[in-house]
C-alpha cells in the first residue's frame with residue numbers, strides 16, 4: 001500500500017470540471033438531451049463531420065458525459081474514455097469493436113461470469129471462439145495464442161476468487177502475437193492499478209461499483225489509447241448505447257471522494273480479513289493484500305492498494321447452518337454488485353463458473369464487501385453470524 005500520488009489526488013478533485021462554462025457552478029450540470037439544434041445547414045454539416053468531439057445528438061453524450069469521460073481518461077492515463085450504460089455494456093463494446101467472425105479470444109477462467117455468457121452464447125453465434133485460461137498462467141499464455149487470437153481478456157484480481165495475474169508478461173506475449181489486451185480494472189479502480197502502464201490496451205470499469213460508490217447508478221467506462229477509442233465509440237454508437245446523464249453526474253460526483261472512500265474500504269477489508277483468518281470456521285482467505293496470499297507478490301509489484309472486496313472459504317458445514325449465519329446478518333446485506341458504502345456478504349459458487357482450472361475447495365465460499373461502517377460493528381455482526389452457524393450445526397447433529 002502506498003499513498004495516492006499528488007497528481008491523482010488533484011485530478012480526483014478537478015478533472016473534468018469547467019466552472020467557467022457553467023456560470024461558476026462547480027459540478028457540471030446534468031444535461032438531458034436528445035435533439036440538439038443547429039442554427040444553419042453549414043453548422044449541421046460541420047457537426048456531422050466530427051461527431052465525437054462535441055455535442056451533436058443526445059446519444060453521443062452531453063457536457064455531463066464528457067466531463068466524466070475526461071476525468072476517468074486522465075486518471076487512467078488514456079487518450080479517451082467512453083461512458084456506457086453499464087459495466088457489462090462496456091465489456092460488450094470493447095469486445096465487439098475488435099472481434100470478427102472466425103476470431104479467437106482468450107479469457108481468464110476467473111472472469112466475471114456474464115463475460116462467459118457473452119462469449120459462449122452470443123459471440124459464438126458469430127463464429128468467435130473463446131478459450132479460458134488459468135489466471136496464474138503468466139507468460140505461459142503464449143502457448144494458448146493461436147494465429148486468429150485477437151484479444152486476451154483479463155480481470156485482475158478476479159472479482160470472485162481474487163487471483164492476481166502477471167499482466168506485463170501476458171501483455172508482452174499477446175502483443176508479440178498481434179493480439180489486443182483488455183483488462184477489467186473494476187476492483188482496483190484507476191487509483192490502485194494503472195493497467196495502461198503495464199501494457200494493457202483497453203481498460204474497463206464497472207463504474208457501478210466504487211466510482212459511483214453509493215449503489216444507486218449503473219454505468220460502465222472504457223479507457224483506451226488513440227487507435228482504439230474511435231473504433232469503440234463507433235461500435236457503442238452502432239449498438240445504440242447511451243449512458244444516462246444523471247448516472248454520469250453521480251459517477252463524477254463519486255469520483256471526487258474515491259480516494260477517501262477507498263482508503264476506508266481498504267482498511268476495513270484488511271481488518272476483517274485478518275480477523276476472519278483467526279476464526280476456527282475459516283479454511284482460507286482470498287485477499288491479495290494478505291502476505292500469505294498466492295497473488296501477494298504480484299499485487300505488491302503492480303498495485304498501490306486493495307479495495308474492500310475479498311473472499312473467504314469456510315470449512316465444510318451443513319447448508320442450513322450457513323443459511324442461519326447469512327439470514328440473520330444485521331449490517332452485511334446480501335445482494336449483487338459491490339463498491340457502495342455498505343457492507344455486503346454473498347454465498348458464491350466458483351466451481352460453477354470455471355472450466356480451465358477446477359475450484360476444489362470443499363467448504364462454502366463467501367464474497368465479502370467491507371463497507372464504511374465501524375469495523376468493530378462489522379466484526380460483531382460476523383461474530384454473531386458464526387454463533388448462529390454453530391448453533392444451527394449443533395441443532396442438526
Ligand SMILES: Cc1ncc(COP(=O)(O)O)c(C=O)c1O
Nearest residue numbers: 086087088112159186206208337
Ligand atoms: C468485475 C466486474 N466487471 C463488470 C461488472 C458488470 O458491471 P455492471 O453490473 O455495471 O454491468 C461487474 C458486476 O458485478 C463486475 O463485478
